[in-house]
Amino acid sequence: MEPRARFFVDRMLGKMAKWLRILGYDARYGSIETATQIEILHREGTIVVTANTRWRHFPGVFFCEPTRVDEQCRKLAAAGLIRQEEVRLFSRCLRCNRPLEEIPKEEAVGRVPDYVAATAPSFCRCPSCGRVYWPGSHWDKMRERFRRITGWSPKDMDERRTEWAE
Numbered sequence: 001m002e003p004r005a006r007f008f009v010d011r012m013l014g015k016m017a018k019w020l021r022i023l024g025y026d027a028r029y030g031s032i033e034t035a036t037q038i039e040i041l042h043r044e045g046t047i048v049v050t051a052n053t054r055w056r057h058f059p060g061v062f063f064c065e066p067t068r069v070d071e072q073c074r075k076l077a078a079a080g081l082i083r084q085e086e087v088r089l090f091s092r093c094l095r096c097n098r099p100l101e102e103i104p105k106e107e108a109v110g111r112v113p114d115y116v117a118a119t120a121p122s123f124c125r126c127p128s129c130g131r132v133y134w135p136g137s138h139w140d141k142m143r144e145r146f147r148r149i150t151g152w153s154p155k156d157m158d159e160r161r162t163e164w165a166e
């Protein structure tokens with residue numbers, strides 16, 4: 001099941017875009033130049049997240065002060081735009097925003113460090129950039145941080161555990 005909300009995040013809120021991708025949300029990222037652009041995004045059901053006061057009162061716009069990303073996530077959760085039951089942690093490429101595909105271990109060998117190839121229980125790959133992701137300790141830190149931000153219980157969020165290869 002895909003998360004329902006789709007986002008277009010203003011360039012000035014890059015960390016927010018990354019967090020939305022970590023949570024499994026479709027989060028495109030770029031400049032917002034015109035009212036027409038916002039109208040088109042709104043019509044296709046995409047939520048525009050911006051810190052630019054110029055767009056604040058446009059339909060389909062979620063205005064976010066350029067504060068800490070933790071605070072921004074909390075606001076999105078409070079507004080019901082991100083929801084615990086929709087979260088699919090690390091199911092999307094952080095670089096390209098594409099949903100990841102599971103791959104067999106043999107395809108990961110040579111693309112990840114040897115100790116990871118030997119020990120990680122599963123692997124995913126981005127069909128766009130080819131980056132390989134696998135379960136790791138990084139995920140635990142992210143999960144803990146997100147739990148602190150929202151108060152959501154980790155056990156109620158998706159248990160997929162992946163880490164990425166640089």
Ligand SMILES: [Zn+2]
Binds near residue numbers: 096
């Ligand atoms: Zn990618």
